[in-house]
Amino acid sequence: MPDIEEQSVADRHLEVEQKYDAAADFVLPELDGLPGVASVAEPEVHELHAGYFDTADLRLAAQGITLRRRRGGSDAGWHLKMPAGPDSRHELRAPLGRPRVVPARLAALVAAYTRGEELRPVATLETRRTVVRLLGADGSMLVEVADDLVTGRAGTDAEPERWREIEVELGSGPPALLKAAGKRLRKGGARRATSSSKLGRLLGDAVVPSQAAAARVVARSRIADATWNGKGPAVTTGEVVLAYLAAQVDAVLAFDPKARLAEDDAVHRMRVAVRRLRSALRSYRPVLDVARTSPLGPELRWLAAVLGEVRDREVLRMRFAEAPAFVLEDLERQERSAYRRMNASLKDGRYFALLDELDRLIVDPPLTLAGERKARKELPGLVTRAWARMAKEYSTIKSANDPDLARHETRKAAKRARYAAELTVPVLGVEAKRLVKDAKRIQEVLGGYQDGVIAMEHLEAASRRTQVPAEAFTLGVLYGREECEAEAARELLPTTWSQTLGPSF
Structure with a gap:
């Protein structure tokens, strides 16, 4: 650790x-x-x-x-x-x-x-x-x-x-x-x-809960306590979006101390909450005034990158458990350095300012007219739009000058489509759950390919730093395994895509 x-x-x-x-x-x-x-x-x-x-x-x-x-x-x-x-x-x-x-x-x-x-x-x-x-x-x-x-x-x-x-x-x-x-x-x-x-x-x-904490509780309970009428809870689109955002802010706060302590999977889960926040603000832009939400995008991207530096090293360290000692020692040094940078960032005023703005977003939500409309009528179109963006990115892979870049963009779009559908589950029910599952499968297949490519790059760099035959042989074996797994993921993508049905609202 x-x-x-x-x-x-x-x-x-x-x-x-x-x-x-x-x-x-x-x-x-x-x-x-x-x-x-x-x-x-x-x-x-x-x-x-x-x-x-x-x-x-x-x-x-x-x-x-x-x-x-x-x-x-x-x-x-x-x-x-x-x-x-x-x-x-x-x-x-x-x-x-x-x-x-x-x-x-x-x-x-x-x-x-x-x-x-x-x-x-x-x-x-x-x-x-x-x-x-x-x-x-x-x-x-x-x-x-x-x-x-x-x-x-x-x-x-x-x-x-x-x-x-x-x-x-x-x-x-x-x-x-x-x-x-x-x-x-x-x-x-x-x-x-x-x-x-x-x-x-x-x-x-x-002892009085802060206005922000109270607002998050209200936002989440409004959806949890909604009365079902067979077509979904009688809530507005804005209420559903705010409940989702409140849940992610709660997750960031809950995992913050766990991430600082390097508890198992804490950095990853905090990073996921940050990504969900950023994705929801993008996918549901029509629901919230962009003048208030746009400045949050770069700050959430910064925080995700800070956490991602740690998470990427964690993944590689676990992935290379059989690598020569010098590779693992190097990764552990990189991971320690990434943790130090992460903890410095989590003490920074920039981070606190972001948390304050997220609080303000829940306490004083800048809802548009779309946010005031009934969720059951408004959400299907917004989810369909996120899915269409993913499909568009996928269609460029075969003709792209850089297919790997196209796959990477498709993976990001799949993640956004997954989170967009995830937000609507309290309202759209089984149909939304199916979309979450389908988008997650696409995301995971593309993630498997991308992780393999990144791993091969690290192994190739490591092989240039050793002159010990046994170490070089081990690195070669690991490289071959990663190459096979990446190739298998790439070959699996068309089949996985063909098994997704897309929205049918």
């Missing part, structure tokens, strides 16, 4: 826990006898002090993200927690460092939300924690139960708030044990907490 700065966080793991509110006189019930629990360790008491950091308008808290510096206990240091699903969060840690200086590698992971705004102290929590660990027969920690007496202050001049809560965190035990422990606590008088974090409980109504 690439050795990049943003990945050098000291520790990271998936935290799965449930929280319970408890009265001051609550008595922690006996926890032995639960499934798989062989023994219960003696209670341990810790005094914890945590300072929480956020922007002035609490952008992280609004996303369910917490960033704190905690002293005391067995895991003192900086902790960044990001939602990962029901009852689970990704937790990343860094050493204590300086009290008021957020580690750069943690700050980078939330930069898509802070966008250059200062991270400052927003709250403090003092916790007297009594920890009880449930152990397996081999001594492993199955579940940890933390009984917390909390004193919190939101700001330096705020009156302190006090409460008691119980955290049940899964260790090596099965999820069913987490449920069983919770049942025992509820039977003893505890109740599921109304907030997923101590900070969220303390800040309360001060």
Whole structure:
């Protein structure tokens, strides 16, 4: 895995826990006898002090993200927690460092939300924690139960708030044990907490989703909640387009920290979301005022290229797993350099400005008259137009002076046709799904050919850098395999094309 700065966080793991509110006189019930629990360790008491950091308008808290510096206990240091699903969060840690200086590698992971705004102290929590660990027969920690007496202050001049809560965190035990422990606590008088974090409980109504985040939720829910009448949901074309754009912006934000951490497939999926955004703005140009959307095209192309540099090296490294060591080492160096450039770009004001403009597009959509029309009537023509562009590009391959260039343009058009049809699935249903499938097949066949050509170019260049017969032989074998696969993809294209029916709205 690439050795990049943003990945050098000291520790990271998936935290799965449930929280319970408890009265001051609550008595922690006996926890032995639960499934798989062989023994219960003696209670341990810790005094914890945590300072929480956020922007002035609490952008992280609004996303369910917490960033704190905690002293005391067995895991003192900086902790960044990001939602990962029901009852689970990704937790990343860094050493204590300086009290008021957020580690750069943690700050980078939330930069898509802070966008250059200062991270400052927003709250403090003092916790007297009594920890009880449930152990397996081999001594492993199955579940940890933390009984917390909390004193919190939101700001330096705020009156302190006090409460008691119980955290049940899964260790090596099965999820069913987490449920069983919770049942025992509820039977003893505890109740599921109304907030997923101590900070969220303390800040309360001060945490307000941003206008952009709220607008994305509304845009997506409008399509999800639409009433079906047998012909598709009764929504406008603009609503369908905005729901799709909102989903892609959400994907960019979700995969941003994962890409910075070089998590598996994260760069690829972030890049796909960027491409979908750009494609939708092009294919559905009649729906949105081009004066607002046109400037986004070059910026989305720039971001896709930044991500693409990393992704291309990743693909080659995986493709050349059997290549000589010097080839793999060279690709790994290129990949590390590409990651460094990507992370620098994702800290740049240009990236933040693009995110701001995407937010503005959803909050204040520049809909045209076409965007106000019923989606069921308007969308078929727009999808058909995208498909016709793909067919036109395909028809030039045989007569083109540069057939490979024509194939490349056809692949790009197939990708646009696929995304154009994908956007309409909530309205056009089965017919749109078929078009997505057909366009994807064309795209993948052409992609297989193009990937083979690029791979051959890299292998040929590598062969000129070695004088070792064994290495040259291996490179020759790999080149031959890539050539065969590329040729097979090229030969498959006419058959694949003949099997596509095109729109029949």
